[in-house]
Amino acid sequence: MTHVKTLNKAVLKESVKRGGCGECQTSCQSACKTSCTVANQKCEQLKK
Amino acid sequence: MIHKYKLMDLNIVLDVYSGAVHIVDDVFYDLLDKIGESFDKSQDYSNIIAEVGKKCSQKEAEESFSELCRLNSEGQLYTEDFYAELAQKWNKKSVVKALCLHVAHDCNLRCKYCFADTGEFQGHRCLMSAEVGRAAIDFVIKNSGSRKNIEIDYFGGQPLMNFDVVKEITEYAKLRGKDSGKNFRFTITTNGILLNDKIKEYINENMSNVVLSLDGRKSTNDRMRVRLDGSGSYDAIVPKFIDIANSRNQDNYYVRGTFTAENLNFADDVMHMADLGFLQTSVEPVVAPESESWALKDEHLDIIKAEYEKLAKLYIDRRREGKPFNFFHFMIDLDQGPCIVKRLSGCGAGHEYVAVTPEGDIYPCHQFVGNTDFKMGSVLTGEFDENIKSKFEKSNVYTKPDCEKCFAKFYCSGGCSANAYNFNKDINKPYRLACEFERKRVECAIAIEAIKAMEGLD
Numbered sequence: 001m002t003h004v005k006t007l008n009k010a011v012l013k014e015s016v017k018r019g020g021c022g023e024c025q026t027s028c029q030s031a032c033k034t035s036c037t038v039a040n041q042k043c044e045q046l047k048k
Numbered sequence: 049m050i051h052k053y054k055l056m057d058l059n060i061v062l063d064v065y066s067g068a069v070h071i072v073d074d075v076f077y078d079l080l081d082k083i084g085e086s087f088d089k090s091q092d093y094s095n096i097i098a099e100v101g102k103k104c105s106q107k108e109a110e111e112s113f114s115e116l117c118r119l120n121s122e123g124q125l126y127t128e129d130f131y132a133e134l135a136q137k138w139n140k141k142s143v144v145k146a147l148c149l150h151v152a153h154d155c156n157l158r159c160k161y162c163f164a165d166t167g168e169f170q171g172h173r174c175l176m177s178a179e180v181g182r183a184a185i186d187f188v189i190k191n192s193g194s195r196k197n198i199e200i201d202y203f204g205g206q207p208l209m210n211f212d213v214v215k216e217i218t219e220y221a222k223l224r225g226k227d228s229g230k231n232f233r234f235t236i237t238t239n240g241i242l243l244n245d246k247i248k249e250y251i252n253e254n255m256s257n258v259v260l261s262l263d264g265r266k267s268t269n270d271r272m273r274v275r276l277d278g279s280g281s282y283d284a285i286v287p288k289f290i291d292i293a294n295s296r297n298q299d300n301y302y303v304r305g306t307f308t309a310e311n312l313n314f315a316d317d318v319m320h321m322a323d324l325g326f327l328q329t330s331v332e333p334v335v336a337p338e339s340e341s342w343a344l345k346d347e348h349l350d351i352i353k354a355e356y357e358k359l360a361k362l363y364i365d366r367r368r369e370g371k372p373f374n375f376f377h378f379m380i381d382l383d384q385g386p387c388i389v390k391r392l393s394g395c396g397a398g399h400e401y402v403a404v405t406p407e408g409d410i411y412p413c414h415q416f417v418g419n420t421d422f423k424m425g426s427v428l429t430g431e432f433d434e435n436i437k438s439k440f441e442k443s444n445v446y447t448k449p450d451c452e453k454c455f456a457k458f459y460c461s462g463g464c465s466a467n468a469y470n471f472n473k474d475i476n477k478p479y480r481l482a483c484e485f486e487r488k489r490v491e492c493a494i495a496i497e498a499i500k501a502m503e504g505l506d
Contacts, residue, residue: 003076003112007501008382010066010123012391012458013130020389023197025233026146027395027461028413033237033259034163034306034335035467035482036395039459039490040379041386044197 018045050126051455052080055495056361062494064455065131068124069382071498075104076112087126089117131388135446138392142399142441143193144432147184148414150405151176151214152205156241157281159273161308161334161342163415167205169405170418175210176406180427181217184404187427189228198225201235203403203414208242211250218254237261237304239273240285248292256300260289263305264317264331271310272342290325298327302376308334308342312351315359322366322373330376333485335415335467344481353488360492367505380459380493391445394461398424398440412440415466440465440475448476454483456490 023044027036049064052072059077061070072080082096093113101109119125152175155167167173188198200221202214214236221232236251237259251258262285263269270280293301303326307314314331321329333352336343344352359375366372385391395401398412405417408428416422425431443465451457463486467479499505 002115003073003108004115004119005071005502006119006124007069007071007498008067010063010068010127011383011385012065012067012388013123013127015387016131016134018387020387022143022145022195022400024386024390025197026199026401028146028148028201028397028401033304033414034332034464035486036460036462036464037377037486037489038391038394038461039385039493040376040381041390042381043384043386043390046384 015043018043021045049085049129049453049455050080052077053491055357055491056364056499058495058498060491060494060498061125062455063119063125063127064458065129066124066127067382067385067458068119068127069494069498070119070125071502075100075108076115078103079109079112079116083116087116087120089120131392132446134388135392135444138442138444138446140393140399140441142396142437143195144188144191144400144402145195145197146199146201146396146401147188148201148203148401148403149176149181149184149217150204150403150414150417151181151202151207151217152210153406154209155204155206155239156209156275157206157239157273158276158278159239161272161306161336161340163335164205165418169205171405173205174406176213176404178213178216178220180404180406180408181213182220183408183427185217185221185224187404187410187430189224189230190430191432192230196229196231197233198230199233199235201237203237206239206241207236208238208247211242211247215250235259239281240288241275241281243285243288243292248288248295251292252295258292258296258301259330260285260292260301260303261305262286262289262303262321263307264311264314265320268307268311268314268317269305272306272308286324293326293328298325300328302328302330304330304332304376306334307331308336309344309348310342312348312355315355315362318359318375319362322371327373328376329373332377333482335470335479335482346481349481349484352485356485356488356492360496364496364499364505367500368503372506377489378493378496380490380497382494382497388458391458391461393444395464397465399437412436413466415464415470443475448478450478450480450483454487456483456487459490459493460486 154173235257463478465475
């Protein structure tokens with residue numbers, strides 16, 4: 001019997017490989033303007 | 049480092065450094081509880097397994113432990129911090145790739161909580177000229193290095209009060225984009241008062257995102273978002289917002305509101321937006337000094353956290369009913385979110401993203417405008433203060449001691465620099481209340497993703 005359901009993989013470590021091209025959207029250009037949320041931004045490389 | 053919590057009848061475990069999320073049963077949760085914050089596979093855990101086994105069966109406790117060991121060896125649980133070294137060698141060498149153009153330091157509303165001093169930004173009411181706008185476009189082309197995608201956000205004050213110049217700048221940028229190999233993306237934020245069919249048409253043809261300012265219910269909106277004569281704005285703007293949202297196929301826009309101490313039941317305001325038919329919503333906590341009656345304070349924290357949880361449940365209910373809508377702070381991509389470099393550095397204010405005033409002055413972001421200590425230069429002269437830029441460039445999750453033990457650090461990147469400065473006079477010392485809000489929003493967002501995945505919801 002399994003006691004764990006894993007929703008996703010180790011995405012952060014993997015992302016080091018594609019990291020830092022800087023082509024993605026700036027967080028504040030979306031809807032925040034007074035806070036900082038980056039986790040809902042899309043990676044420009046994975047969008048394609 | 050792990051973060052485990054119970055929400056919406058789920059036991060959720062976030063493995064902070066890998067980003068893996070697990071839904072676990074009570075036996076596994078109990079095991080993690082007893083193991084604690086860190087795990088060492090060479091250590092003997094037989095006493096802990098035996099203790100866990102007292103509440104269930106010994107077999108279940110042992111099964112759970114072997115699953116834990118497997119996840120750990122696969123790098124999905126109790127993962128070590130492997131970014132500290134990356135941060136130590138941090139040498140970002142940023143280029144400016146996004147501008148917030150303050151095309152109007154004037155506004156036709158007098159919103160009581162306005163951080164922009166009802167449009168004046170601690171200066172005087174004025175509009176940006178096309179000449180300054182064109183210089184800003186030239187500036188970003190010159191300073192964006194090899195970056196292809198450039199973002200221009202028309203902000204204010206109220207940018208529709210200077211829409212002819214918005215159009216002139218947009219057309220100029222499109223033209224210059226062709227000869228410089230840049231792909232310009234435009235966004236605009238508006239209170240909607242001056243929105244008409246012609247403006248709507250231009251926005252829809254040219255802007256990749258439009259932010260429509262509305263606080264929610266009429267009573268909430270009209271308490272804060274008032275005209276010069278003190279009357280509310282709700283009735284004038286809502287029909288226009290519904291129209292423009294529909295004309296954009298309910299995508300690539302946000303209705304964005306602010307909640308304050310006077311509407312702590314802001315979930316009802318978000319649900320009101322959804323009931324109006326808006327599918328893209330955002331409501332943010334007000335940023336205001338504690339001296340203001342509407343400011344959010346420590347005493348409101350528990351109520352606000354409970355309200356986010358209430359909203360998360362309503363949000364899922366709507367999905368179960370086949371009537372989904374999006375709430376900006378609950379949108380989280382567990383599989384294809386931003387890379388770790390983005391997560392370490394955040395919004396880019398002061399180095400990748402700067403604000404330009406009607407006079408052409410450059411500031412680290414729209415929230416710093418008016419604080420002359422942070423004036424970085426001018427798009428008219430091309431002057432750009434590398435010292436200020438460097439301070440922002442160097443700032444990241446690992447330069448903020450308060451982030452060290454926070455599970456949400458890779459979801460907010462250490463928070464908003466302007467908030468940190470305004471409350472603590474240090475861009476590396478995050479604004480504590482905002483951190484509390486963010487942690488709760490991240491918990492809710494992950495729980496929502498878990499339910500969506502398990503129930504196959506949109």
